[in-house]
Amino acid sequence: xxxxxxxVRTMPAQLEPGVLYVSEEFHTxxxxxxxxxxxxxxxxxxxxxxxxxDDPDGPSLDPSVGNWQRPCRAHYWIAxxxxxxxxxxxxxxxxxxxxLEQLRRDxxxxxxxxGGWWARFWRWIKTLLGR
Numbered sequence: 857x858x859x860x861x862x863x864v865r866t867m868p869a870q871l872e873p874g875v876l877y878v879s880e881e882f883h884t885x886x887x888x889x890x891x892x893x894x895x896x897x898x899x900x901x902x903x904x905x906x907x908x909x910d911d912p913d914g915p916s917l918d919p920s921v922g923n924w925q926r927p928c929r930a931h932y933w934i935a936x937x938x939x940x941x942x943x944x945x946x947x948x949x950x951x952x953x954x955x956l957e958q959l960r961r962d963x964x965x966x967x968x969x970x971g972g973w974w975a976r977f978w979r980w981i982k983t984l985l986g987r
Contacts, residue, residue: 857890857939858874858937858938858939859874859875859876859937859938860874860875860876860914860937861878861910861937862875862877862878863878864877865879865882866882867879867886867898871886872888873888873892875888876915876917876934878901883901883905885901885908886899889928889930890932890941891923893926893927893928895926899917903964904960904961904964904965905961906918913937913938914936914937914938915937916935916936918933920942922950922953924945924950929945931945
């Protein structure tokens, strides 16, 4: 399966197979599960979440997509528009990976919001100035 990119402001009600929809305004991506089960997969985009890149060969999402809440439990990568199947994970592996993801998020946000209101205000000013 090959994925193509479609940039959108908001996600369409009906998603098409093989299309990675990206809303940079709302920092989110969505696509239909690559296994063909029809479930919608939504991935938040950001430094503590998934990253999206657009390449002439096609879009990429990093890290892998694990559809653990669905019966299919599909696990794959979208890299340069290509679908790359990954190994199936046990329930224990899924729990461990989720714990690591949460730890990564906690560390990211702790660093981002540490230093009190003055440090947060100063970081905000620097983002406005493009620094």
